[in-house]
Amino acid sequence: MISSIGDAVVNGFAHRLPSDPRRTLLDWLREDLGLTGTKKGCDHGQCGACTVLVEGRRINSCLSLAQLHEGESIETIEAVGASDDLSPLQRAFVAHDGFQCGYCTPGQICSAKALMQELADGWASAVTPDIAQKPLPTREELAERMSGNLCRCGAYANIIAAIEDVIGQQSATQEAST
Numbered sequence: 331m332i333s334s335i336g337d338a339v340v341n342g343f344a345h346r347l348p349s350d351p352r353r354t355l356l357d358w359l360r361e362d363l364g365l366t367g368t369k370k371g372c373d374h375g376q377c378g379a380c381t382v383l384v385e386g387r388r389i390n391s392c393l394s395l396a397q398l399h400e401g402e403s404i405e406t407i408e409a410v411g412a413s414d415d416l417s418p419l420q421r422a423f424v425a426h427d428g429f430q431c432g433y434c435t436p437g438q439i440c441s442a443k444a445l446m447q448e449l450a451d452g453w454a455s456a457v458t459p460d461i462a463q464k465p466l467p468t469r470e471e472l473a474e475r476m477s478g479n480l481c482r483c484g485a486y487a488n489i490i491a492a493i494e495d496v497i498g499q500q501s502a503t504q505e506a507s508t
Contacts, residue, residue: 336400340365341409347396355399356380356391359406367407367436371480378479381437382406388444390478407436410443418499419443422492430483441479442493448475449497466501469494 337344340363348358356373359365359382368391371379375393382391383405411417419439422428429435454461457474467475472490481489 335397338396338399338401339403341404341406347400349397351395351397353396354392355382355384355389355394355396355404358396359391359404365406365408369433369436371434371437376480377434377437378441379434379437381440381479383440383444386444386447388441388478405440407440410439417443418496419446419492422495423489426488426492426495428485428489428492430481430485434479434481434483438476438479438481438489441476442489442496445472445475445493446497446500466497 335347335349338347339345340359345363348362353362356368356370359368360370368382369379370392371377373392375390378390380391381388383389384394384399385402386405411420416424417439419442423435423439428438449464449467452461452464455467455471455475457468457471459465459468459471469490472493473486476486476489476493
């Protein structure tokens with residue numbers, strides 16, 4: 331019988347972590363908690379289909395052991411929005427056809443959500459033109475920041491357009507409030 335070591339908070343609810351030190355975060359989320367929105371793609375950390383947010387930072391859950399996240403907050407695609415209450419990112423993905431087969435979409439959206447927080451926090455990327463300022467990111471920068479998430483269907487231009495749309499909406503809202 332497998333016992334548990336401690337808790338992690340997944341999508342706002344505490345869950346016991348498995349005691350098996352070999353259990354990946356991805357397998358625990360999908361198989362034990364039934365959160366199947368997070369996809370198993372390559373199972374080698376190369377495709378990004380399994381991207382989730384841990385303490386607000388994006389990680390490939392296939393490369394992380396569940397036990398390492400004791401006491402941490404984990405967010406999966408199931409917490410980003412619901413079919414009757416889509417998040418701005420989800421609405422933009424629909425509006426810009428940022429998905430085709432949809433398999434990579436949960437990881438893409440989780441990664442994009444983290445990307446927007448990284449931008450808000452002033453994190454530079456490999457192609458940030460001026461790290462002293464916070465200009466709107468270029469398409470090249472957004473593509474570089476999303477480069478850990480692959481799409482077999484090739485919907486990259488639409489994914490970037492969706493992210494640009496949400497960033498533009500956020501910028502307009504911030505300018506209007508100042």
